[in-house]
Amino acid sequence: MTAIDPEDAGGPEILVPTRRPTPHPGEGEVLIRVAAAGVNRPDVMQRQGLYPPPPGAPSIPGLEIAGEIVAIGPGVGPEMAGQPVCALIAGGGYAEYAVAVAEHCLPVPIGLSMVQAAAIPETLFTVWTNVFERAYARDGETLLVHGGTSGIGTMAIGLGKLFGLTVIVTAGSDEKCAAAETLGAARAINYRSTDFVEAVRDFTQGRGVDIVLDMVGGDYVPRNLKCLAEEGRHVSIAVQRGAKAEIPLWEVMRRRLVLTGSTLRGRDREFKAMVADELARIVWPHIEEGRLRPVIDRSFPLSQAAEAHRRMEEGGHVGKIVLTIDE
Incomplete structure (x- = not known):
């Protein structure tokens, strides 16, 4: 063959x-x-x-x-x-x-x-196991996804819409942000021109999101934790900016955050x-x-x-x- x-x-x-x-x-x-x-x-x-x-x-x-x-x-x-x-x-x-x-x-x-x-298959298995199993997403919750116009990101938007999630994404251009919102993202943030932590806080009126699906890793992790609401869940699925991160443990303890992740x-x-x-x-x-x-x-x-x-x-x-x- x-x-x-x-x-x-x-x-x-x-x-x-x-x-x-x-x-x-x-x-x-x-x-x-x-x-x-x-x-x-x-x-x-x-x-x-x-x-x-x-x-x-x-x-x-x-x-x-x-x-x-x-x-x-x-x-x-x-x-x-x-x-x-x-x-x-x-x-x-x-x-x-x-x-x-x-x-x-x-x-x-x-x-x-x-x-x-x-x-x-690859994106559906990945999003399902990480967002709906490991992070036990529930109807009415808010999800932040980095790489919102990637295969994973677009699948997360589609699944989120089906199962009652409000999906916020980040992307690297205004054109990609517009595409993500056309697909159903409630808010798309251009991470090159906007601080996504502040944008998430503004959109959620200071509450934060319930789940972060992160494929970036590295220095994004402590920033992601700032985006989480109390009892929030952070799920790592890739480490494009590095496999090591500095974790503010007091914040994890104080707000009862969950850090998890998986490979498939x-x-x-x-x-x-x-x-x-x-x-x-x-x-x-x-x-x-x-x-x-x-x-x-x-x-x-x-x-x-x-x-x-x-x-x-x-x-x-x-x-x-x-x-x-x-x-």
Whole structure:
């Protein structure tokens, strides 16, 4: 099969098509003929040599795919053969074929394109597990999300609207802020021209937000804590500005704040299967009825994976970047 599988770390130019053996599904797995694959920040970090695949995962990048199941492994019901699905995978998405755990697959509803379906799993699993499970978001609460026009940010806006959250986001330009508010953010703050801590205080009339979803880390963490209301929850999912932060413990104690976080790629099969089941029951009906759709920035053919990574690194995208695989 054709795949993107660079042997060394480097810039986007190393993402060139090559030939690799077609994988075979193992116990509880399916083989998917990939129609589209989402591009995510961890793919860029893996290409740079900063985020190696977990043990047992393919070296081929790509954490989410959509396509048709063309083979099933032992222990998988025959009814899954031929089904259009999207799936969260630990790697292997930048290819014509990829293996997924059957329990990590979700059906592609009528009316949802393969490009849209491929843009859902990574961000949906991430936002759901961190905002609604780890931070136990409740109807009527307020959520602050950094990177409001990223794939994570746009998914957080969409899910927040569905489940009764007021969503505040930050973004790096007035144009991106306008885009975020068009998508449903209650307030979008240009962090380059405005102190987001003061803007959050003004918007919430001094109360603060209930939850911060942070993918920045570093010196943003103490600023994020200033944005939290009493009993607020801070959830870290990435560390783009550094993995170390100075924490004002007295403020954590005085206002009873909760600091937590998670990663997704290295979690075990059982955990991801549990999340997929929750999403199938709670979120998927909204997708089937058209109330939740991923925001698509641009799609590129697999042969232009380098251009897709350049687009992500330039930072001008709004929503998801997707690779399409031609048969």
